[in-house]
Amino acid sequence: MEPHGLSVLENPSPLQPAWRRRWRWAWRIATRSVRRALGLPVTMDSADRCLLEQRILPHYASRADIQRVLSIGTRWYTEAYEALFMHAFYATLDIDPRAARYGSRQRHVTDSASRAADHFPPASFDLILFNGVFGWGLDRRDEVEAAIEGFTLLLRAGGELVVGWNDVPRYRPFPFGELQALGALEPVPFAQTGACVWQLETDNRHRFEFWRKPLT
Numbered sequence: 001m002e003p004h005g006l007s008v009l010e011n012p013s014p015l016q017p018a019w020r021r022r023w024r025w026a027w028r029i030a031t032r033s034v035r036r037a038l039g040l041p042v043t044m045d046s047a048d049r050c051l052l053e054q055r056i057l058p059h060y061a062s063r064a065d066i067q068r069v070l071s072i073g074t075r076w077y078t079e080a081y082e083a084l085f086m087h088a089f090y091a092t093l094d095i096d097p098r099a100a101r102y103g104s105r106q107r108h109v110t111d112s113a114s115r116a117a118d119h120f121p122p123a124s125f126d127l128i129l130f131n132g133v134f135g136w137g138l139d140r141r142d143e144v145e146a147a148i149e150g151f152t153l154l155l156r157a158g159g160e161l162v163v164g165w166n167d168v169p170r171y172r173p174f175p176f177g178e179l180q181a182l183g184a185l186e187p188v189p190f191a192q193t194g195a196c197v198w199q200l201e202t203d204n205r206h207r208f209e210f211w212r213k214p215l216t
Contacts, residue, residue: 047200047202047206048164048200048202048204048206048208049077051198051200051208052131052164052208053081055192056162056190056198056208057081057084057129058084059190059191059192060085060127060160060162061084061085061087061088065126065158066085066088066126066127067087067088067089067126068088068089068091068124068125068126068127069085069088069089069090069091069125069126069127069128069129070091070092070093070116070120070125070127070128070129070154071090071091071092071093071104071128071129072092072093072094072113072116072128072129072130072131072133072147073093073094073099073113073130073131073132073133073136074092074093074094074099074100074102074103074108075099075102076102078092078102079102081129082104082105082106088126089106089107090104090106090107091104091106091107091108091109091120091125092104092107092108092109093108093109093110093111093113093116093119094108094109094110095110095111095112095113095137096110097110112138112143112147113130113133113138113143113147113150114138114143114144114146114147114150115146115150116147116150116151116154117149117150117151117153117154118150120154122153122154123153123154123155123156123157123159124154124156125154125155125156125159126155126156126159126160127159127160127161127162128151128154128155128159128160128161128162129162130147130151130161130162130163130164131162131163131164131165131208132164132165133165134163134165134173134176135165135166135171135172135173136171139173140173141173141174141179144173144176144179145179145180145181146181148161148179148181148182148185149181149184152181152184152185152213155213156213157213157214157215157216158212158213158214158215159212159213160188160210160211160212160213161185161210161211161212161213162208162209162210162211163176163208163209163210163211164206164207164208164209165206165207165209166204166205166206166207167199167205167206167207168203168204168205171204176209182211184213185211185212185213185214186211186212186213186214187209187210187211187212188210188211188212189210190208190210196209196210196211197209197210198210
């Protein structure tokens with residue numbers, strides 16, 4: 001049973017044969033090399049990234065109330081996200097100094113997600129994106145608790161938090177739903193699905209969770 005009353009939308013995506021996965025991998029590498037050479041944005045062609053980039057991010061980018069965005073975690077495949085929010089203030093944060101080259105042109109911070117609230121005023125964001133960080137470096141329970149507490153402080157009332165993580169033992173240091181800091185947030189249905197969780201049935205079982213800071 002899902003904690004915090006989360007409603008779940010499952011999105012089955014059966015595994016492809018090994019030969020097809022290898023062919024797609026080789027094609028992606030070649031395509032990225034060409035796009036880099038041409039100076040074009042490069043993204044990652046995985047089921048969860050496609051869902052994020054084609055459904056979730058465009059939804060938030062189209063909303064008039066989303067004017068200030070903080071994205072946690074930057075890599076080569078996130079560099080193009082700033083262009084989706086060209087109308088908004090878009091800030092990024094990553095603990096790796098080498099990742100700064102892929103960060104926001106407006107404001108980038110090099111620090112841990114657990115200290116995000118040290119760098120911005122309270123209630124300064126309408127949306128925080130926290131995808132692919134939990135279980136990929138931010139693993140300690142106390143640090144994840146501190147990160148969620150900080151995000152809650154940084155969100156305005158009614159602001160939203162999108163969390164994406166792999167629900168498999170290798171990348172799940174502990175059940176995300178056990179975090180006490182989530183008690184200060186409330187699940188919010190994603191407009192396109194009516195569910196608070198979008199679960200992919202891929203090999204990494206990536207899932208997106210949608211949270212909101214209460215209005216009162």
